[in-house]
Amino acid sequence: MSQVIPIQKASAAGCGDAPVLRERGQREVFCGLTGIIWLHRKIQDAFFLVVGSRTCAHLIQSAAGVMIFAEPRFATAIIDERDLAGLADCNDELDRVVTRLLERRPEIKLLFLVGSCPSEVIKLDLSRAASRLSGRFSPDVRVLNYSGSGIETTFTQGEDACLASLVPSLPQAPATARPSLMVVGTLADVVEDQFIRLFQQFGFGSDHPSVRFFPPRSANDLAEIGPNTRFLLAQPFLADTARALEDRGAQRLAAPFPLGVEGTTAWLRAAADAFGVDAATFDKVTAAGRERAATALARHRVQLSGKSVFFFPDSQLEIPIARFLAREMNMQLVEVGTPYLHRQHLSEELDLLPAGTMLSEGQHVENQLDRCREARPDIVVCGLGLANPLEAEGMTTKWAIELVFTPIQGYDQAADLAELFARPLVRRMKLVA
Amino acid sequence: MQLTLWTYEGPPHVGAMRIATAMEGVHYVLHAPQGDTYADLLFTMIERLPKRPPVTYTTFQARDLGGDTAELFKTAAREAYERFKPQAMMVGASCTAELIQDDPGGLCKALDLPVPVVALELPSYQRKENWGASETFYQMVRALAGPNAPVPGTPKAERAAGARPRCNILGPSALGFRHRDDLREITGLLLQLGIDINVVAPLGATPADLARLGEAEFNVVLYPEIAALSASWLNRTFGQPATKTIPIGAGATRDFIREVAQLAGVDASAVLANADSRATWYAKSVDSTYLTNKRVFVFGDATHAVAAARVASQEMGFKVVGIGTYSREFAREVRDAAKLYDVDALISDDYLEIEARIAELRPELVLGTQMERHIAKRLGMPCAVISAPVHVQDFPARYSPQMGFEGACVLFDTWVHPLMMGLEEHLIGMFRGDFEFHEDAAPSHLGGHAEPRAASQPTAASLVAETAAATVAAAADTTTMAAATTTAAPWAPEAEKELRKIPFFVRGKARRNTERYAMERSITLITVEALYDAKAHFGS
Numbered sequence: 017m018s019q020v021i022p023i024q025k026a027s028a029a030g031c032g033d034a035p036v037l038r039e040r041g042q043r044e045v046f047c048g049l050t051g052i053i054w055l056h057r058k059i060q061d062a063f064f065l066v067v068g069s070r071t072c073a074h075l076i077q078s079a080a081g082v083m084i085f086a087e088p089r090f091a092t093a094i095i096d097e098r099d100l101a102g103l104a105d106c107n108d109e110l111d112r113v114v115t116r117l118l119e120r121r122p123e124i125k126l127l128f129l130v131g132s133c134p135s136e137v138i139k140l141d142l143s144r145a146a147s148r149l150s151g152r153f154s155p156d157v158r159v160l161n162y163s164g165s166g167i168e169t170t171f172t173q174g175e176d177a178c179l180a181s182l183v184p185s186l187p188q189a190p191a192t193a194r195p196s197l198m199v200v201g202t203l204a205d206v207v208e209d210q211f212i213r214l215f216q217q218f219g220f221g222s223d224h225p226s227v228r229f230f231p232p233r234s235a236n237d238l239a240e241i242g243p244n245t246r247f248l249l250a251q252p253f254l255a256d257t258a259r260a261l262e263d264r265g266a267q268r269l270a271a272p273f274p275l276g277v278e279g280t281t282a283w284l285r286a287a288a289d290a291f292g293v294d295a296a297t298f299d300k301v302t303a304a305g306r307e308r309a310a311t312a313l314a315r316h317r318v319q320l321s322g323k324s325v326f327f328f329p330d331s332q333l334e335i336p337i338a339r340f341l342a343r344e345m346n347m348q349l350v351e352v353g354t355p356y357l358h359r360q361h362l363s364e365e366l367d368l369l370p371a372g373t374m375l376s377e378g379q380h381v382e383n384q385l386d387r388c389r390e391a392r393p394d395i396v397v398c399g400l401g402l403a404n405p406l407e408a409e410g411m412t413t414k415w416a417i418e419l420v421f422t423p424i425q426g427y428d429q430a431a432d433l434a435e436l437f438a439r440p441l442v443r444r445m446k447l448v449a
Numbered sequence: 450m451q452l453t454l455w456t457y458e459g460p461p462h463v464g465a466m467r468i469a470t471a472m473e474g475v476h477y478v479l480h481a482p483q484g485d486t487y488a489d490l491l492f493t494m495i496e497r498l499p500k501r502p503p504v505t506y507t508t509f510q511a512r513d514l515g516g517d518t519a520e521l522f523k524t525a526a527r528e529a530y531e532r533f534k535p536q537a538m539m540v541g542a543s544c545t546a547e548l549i550q551d552d553p554g555g556l557c558k559a560l561d562l563p564v565p566v567v568a569l570e571l572p573s574y575q576r577k578e579n580w581g582a583s584e585t586f587y588q589m590v591r592a593l594a595g596p597n598a599p600v601p602g603t604p605k606a607e608r609a610a611g612a613r614p615r616c617n618i619l620g621p622s623a624l625g626f627r628h629r630d631d632l633r634e635i636t637g638l639l640l641q642l643g644i645d646i647n648v649v650a651p652l653g654a655t656p657a658d659l660a661r662l663g664e665a666e667f668n669v670v671l672y673p674e675i676a677a678l679s680a681s682w683l684n685r686t687f688g689q690p691a692t693k694t695i696p697i698g699a700g701a702t703r704d705f706i707r708e709v710a711q712l713a714g715v716d717a718s719a720v721l722a723n724a725d726s727r728a729t730w731y732a733k734s735v736d737s738t739y740l741t742n743k744r745v746f747v748f749g750d751a752t753h754a755v756a757a758a759r760v761a762s763q764e765m766g767f768k769v770v771g772i773g774t775y776s777r778e779f780a781r782e783v784r785d786a787a788k789l790y791d792v793d794a795l796i797s798d799d800y801l802e803i804e805a806r807i808a809e810l811r812p813e814l815v816l817g818t819q820m821e822r823h824i825a826k827r828l829g830m831p832c833a834v835i836s837a838p839v840h841v842q843d844f845p846a847r848y849s850p851q852m853g854f855e856g857a858c859v860l861f862d863t864w865v866h867p868l869m870m871g872l873e874e875h876l877i878g879m880f881r882g883d884f885e886f887h888e889d890a891a892p893s894h895l896g897g898h899a900e901p902r903a904a905s906q907p908t909a910a911s912l913v914a915e916t917a918a919a920t921v922a923a924a925a926d927t928t929t930m931a932a933a934t935t936t937a938a939p940w941a942p943e944a945e946k947e948l949r950k951i952p953f954f955v956r957g958k959a960r961r962n963t964e965r966y967a968m969e970r971s972i973t974l975i976t977v978e979a980l981y982d983a984k985a986h987f988g989s
Contacts, residue, residue: 042486042505042508043486043508045486046484046487050484050487069573070453070573070577071460073453074463074488075487078459078490088454091452091453092452093450093451094450096450100574113451134548138548165482166483167510167545168510399486399490401489401501402493403493405493405498
C-alpha cells in the first residue's frame with residue numbers, strides 16, 4: 017500500500033515517455049452530462065435535452081450548484097417504468113416530449129438529444145431519433161445527438177462528444193478556399209474576444225486567413241471546413257472532435273494549451289507559424305500581453321513558489337495546469353492525476369513537464385487518497401466531493417471544477433489562474449493567524 | 450417520459466445515502482456508473498459535512514457491460530468492508546445498475562461478510578428520494594432491531610418503579626431541512642418533560658443502536674416522510690405507539706407536549722405553564738397588525754407544508770390562498786389540510802405547474818422550497834424557505850430550528866423578514882403613487898434601493914434572450930387572462946388612473962372584479978364611480 021513518491025527534480029528531459037500509473041476503481045468525477053452547464057451558456061440558441069433518469073436531472077441541477085435560471089436551456093426527459101416495460105414506445109414518448117418542448121420554446125434553433133447511462137444501457141437509439149425529429153422540425157430546428165453518459169464519458173469528455181456531433185453540420189469549404197484557422201473548444205466570450213484581437217493584429221481577418229471559433233455562440237453561425245482549414249485546440253479534452261475535424265480534411269496544429277504566458281505564447285505561435293506571420297510581428301503583437309501577465313504573475317509567485325501540489329483527476333486540464341504551475345510558478349508537482357491521457361494532443365505539454373513527475377491516469381480514489389495523505393501536499397486539486405473532507409483533515413484544497421468554469425486561458429487570465437491556487441493558501445494563513 | 454427542468458427530489462438511492470450518511474458505523478456499496486458520485490457533493494458541499502459519505506461506488510464503464518460487472522461489484526464490496534470495517538453494510542443499485550440486474554444483495558451473500566448486510570431494492574424509475582430514505586431506514590430497522598422482537602403476544606414489560614419513561618426520536622437524517630437543530634430543540638423539550646431518549650435514529654445512530662430501538666416505550670416521529678413506515682413497524686413489532694403531531698409552531702408544540710405527556714404518562718402542566726414563545730407575543734403586538742390576512746402560498750414536503758399553513762393561519766394571521774406538495778405519498782394529508790383553508794391542494798412535482806399557480810394566485814408571500822424562492826424572485830414576490838430540497842443556505846451556522854418554541858420564533862423572523870415592515874407598508878398604502886414609496890420599491894431593510902423587479906435576473910448579457918423568453922411566457926399568460934374578459938367594458942382614463950392607486954397586489958383582482966361587475970350590469974364604460982361601486986359590492 018505504501019506508495020513511494022519519487023523525489024522530483026526539474027530537468028530538461030520532460031515527461032514525453034514517462035511511465036504512468038494506471039488505476040481502476042471508484043472514480044470521484046462527474047460524467048459528461050455536466051458539460052451542459054457551460055455548453056448551454058456558450059451556444060446561446062441551443063437546448064440540451066438529456067434522455068435519462070431522475071439521477072441525471074438531479075446531477076445537473078446539483079452540479080450547477082445553484083438553480084439560477086427559472087427556465088434554463090436544458091432539461092431531462094425522465095425515463096419511467098412505463099417506458100422500460102414497453103407499454104409506451106420510448107420513441108413515441110420522446111417525440112411527444114420534444115414536440116412539447118419546441119412548442120414552448122420557439123427560440124430554440126438547435127436541439128441536442130443527450131444520451132445517458134440508462135438510455136445507453138436500454139439501447140435507445142438517439143441518432144435515429146435525432147434524424148427523425150430533424151426531418152420533422154427542419155428547417156426551424158436542427159436536432160443532433162451525443163452521449164454524455166458516465167459509462168462512456170468523464171466530465172469534459174461531454175463537451176468533446178457534443179462538439180464532435182456538431183462537426184458534420186459544418187459546411188464544406190471548397191478545395192480552393194483560402195487557408196483558415198479554427199479555434200476549437202469552449203472558451204469564455206471574454207477570452208475569445210481577446211484572442212480575436214490578437215489574431216487580427218497578426219493579420220487574420222476578412223481579407224486574410226479568417227479565424228473562427230468552434231463551438232459558435234449561435235447555432236447557425238457555423239464556419240466552413242475543409243482541407244485548407246487548420247485548427248488549434250483550445251482545450252485538451254477534444255480527442256473525438258479533433259478526429260472528426262481531421263476526417264473532414266482539417267489539420268491540427270500541434271501546440272501546448274493557452275494556459276500561462278508560456279502556453280499562450282506557444283499556442284499563438286503555432287498559429288502564427290502555420291500562417292506565415294513573421295517573428296517580429298509576433299513579438300510586437302504579443303509583447304504587451306506577455307509583459308502584463310509577467311507582472312501580474314510575479315505577485316502570485318511569492319505565494320506559490322516552492323509549494324507542492326497534488327492533482328486528483330477531473331477535467332483533463334491537469335497536465336497543462338501542472339506545467340504552468342511548475343514552470344511559471346515554481347511549484348512542486350507531487351502527483352498529476354488525469355482521467356484520461358491523450359498522448360498525442362498532450363505531447364507538447366508532456367515535453368514541458370519536469371522530468372520524473374508522477375503521472376496517474378484513471379482513478380482508485382481510496383488508493384489515491386492514501387497517497388495524498390502520505391504526501392501531505394501544500395495544496396490539493398480535487399472535486400467537490402473530496403474538498404471539504406480533505407480541508408477537515410487539515411489540507412488546503414482547490415476545487416477542480418472552478419478551473420473549468422473560470423476563464424483561465426490567455427495572457428490576461430494567467431494571473432487569474434495563479435490566483436485560484438494562491439487564494440486557498442492565503443486564506444488558510446489568514447484564518448490561522 | 451416526463452419532461453423535467455428541476456426536480457424536487459433526487460433518485461431513491463440518494464435517499465438511501467441520506468440514511469447511510471446520517472448513521473455511524475454503516476457503509477453503503479452502490480452499484481453505479483461513474484458520475485453518480487456527484488451525490489457526495491450534496492453532503493460535502495451543501496450540508497458541509499466534514500467527512501465523505503460512507504459510500505463506495507463500483508464505477509462500471511461501458512466496456513464492463515459485456516464482461517463481468519458482478520465481479521466488479523464483489524471486489525468493490527469486499528474492498529469496502531476491509532477498508533472501512535463497518536458494523537453493518539447496505540448494498541444496492543443506482544438507476545443504471547438496476548437495468549443490468551446484477552442483484553447486489555445476492556452477490557454480497559456470496560461474499561459471506563461477518564456483518565449484517567442489508568440489500569436495498571429501490572426502484573429508480575418509479576420512486577424518489579424521500580421514499581428511498583424511508584424504505585432504507587425501514588429495512589435497516591427491520592434487519593437490526595428485528596432479531597430482538599418479542600414473541601407476538603408477549604405482554605409489555607412494566608416500567609420499573611421510579612424509572613423515567615424512555616422514547617426514541619425517529620426521522621432526523623443527513624441533508625434534512627434543519628434536522629440537526631430540530632433534534633436539539635425537541636431533545637431539550639423531552640428532557641424537560643422528564644422523558645429519557647433511548648435512541649435517536651438515523652442521525653448519529655450505530656447499527657447497535659438500531660438493535661435496541663425496542664427498549665423504548667414509544668416513538669417520537671419528527672419527519673413522517675422518513676420515519677412513518679419504520680414507526681408503524683415498530684408499533685406492530687414492539688407495541689410502541691408513535692407521536693402524530695409535528696411540533697412546528699407554538700400551537701403545534703403545545704399539542705405535541707400534551708401528546709408526548711400522555712404517551713409517557715407524565716404531567717406536562719408545569720412545562721406547558723412555563724412554555725412561552727416570543728413569537729406568540731410578537732404576532733400579538735400592534736406592529737404586526739399589518740400582517741393580517743396577508744395572502745400566502747405554501748409549498749413543500751407534506752409535513753412542512755401542512756405545518757407552515759397552520760402557523761401562517763393561526764399564529765401569523767395570514768390567509769392561506771394555496772397549499773401544495775411534491776410528495777405524492779402524502780397527498781392525502783395535504784388535501785385534508787387544504788380543506789381547512791378552503792383551497793384546492795396542488796399535488797405536483799412539475800415546477801412549471803407550481804410556477805403557473807403562484808403567478809395566478811399572486812400571493813403576497815410565498816412559503817416554499819428553494820424552487821419557489823426562484824419562482825418568487827422571478828415574479829417579484831417575497832419568499833421564505835420552509836422545506837427541502839435544501840440549499841447551502843438551509844444549513845445556517847447559527848442555531849435555527851423549525852420545531853419547538855425556539856422554532857416558532859425562527860419562523861416568525863424568517864417569514865416577516867422578506868416583507869415590508871409594518872410602518873413602511875402603511876406609508877406605501879398612504880402615498881401610493883409616491884416617487885419613493887411605490888410598489889416596485891424593495892423593502893428598505895433589504896438593501897433599500899428601489900430595485901426593478903427584474904433585478905433578480907442574472908446580469909450577464911447572454912441572459913437577455915432568456916429573460917425575454919420568460920417575459921413572453923408571462924405575457925402569454927396575461928393574454929389568456931385578458932382573452933377571457935375581452936367582452937368587458939373599456940375603462941375611462943380617469944378610472945384607469947384611479948386603479949393605479951390601488952395597491953399592486955390587489956390591483957389585478959380589483960380590475961377583474963370591476964370588469965365582472967360592469968359586465969353583469971351591462972355598464973358600457975368603467976368610470977371612477979363604477980370602480981368604487983364594484984369595490985363596495987365585492988367588499989374590497
